[in-house]
């Protein structure tokens with residue numbers, strides 16, 4: 001799945017198709033990101049897993065004063081993120097990359113976790129918890145539908161794959177990984193997603 005996803009983002013036109021060059025967050029996303037920023041405070045260390053091209057989120061958090069680190073499996077996206085958000089640190093790598101070191105005040109991940117097999121989601125949430133200081137926060141977009149593995153031949157011009165549990169199971173996984181949910185929202189804007197803002201116990 002990882003090979004297909006990496007190739008899809010390296011060869012597809014995600015940035016153009018999803019208007020990621022437009023640095024503004026929509027009102028729904030802004031509300032959640034503002035809440036995270038207010039809870040963590042301006043100077044926090046923030047990690048973005050599956051950061052894409054760094055827009056709009058990493059630029060937003062960087063402008064709020066956060067020290068931003070992003071990691072993404074697509075070398076093309078990382079190269080663009082470095083250009084789009086010069087103050088950030090961006091690495092080519094997997095969500096589990098050992099090159100990501102240190103303790104963060106917040107870990108975010110938008111529209112990315114459902115690109116690895118769902119059997120790995122529990123371990124990933126535990127890994128996220130291990131990267132956070134006690135009381136640290138997460139803001140994640142997870143899937144909201146039960147989907148073992150779905151493949152599209154044409155997602156922004158290239159093949160792509162997704163895998164997710166439903167919203168109830170995802171909420172349970174977040175809690176079992178050691179987080180207290182603060183705000184959970186199902187998003188019906190275009191596709192169904194589960195947004196979770198939570199605090200490490």
Ligand SMILES: C[S@@+](CC[C@H](N)C(=O)[O-])C[C@H]1O[C@@H](n2cnc3c(N)ncnc32)[C@H](O)[C@@H]1O
Pocket residue numbers: 002005006009014020049050051052053055056071072073074077093094095096109110111112115116
């Ligand atoms: C839908 S895009 C979202 C990008 C960005 N978060 C945004 O919202 O614009 C998903 C991103 O996750 C990255 N990704 C997928 N699987 C990954 C993995 N196993 N490790 C790191 N990044 C991954 C992709 O390369 C892609 O940039």
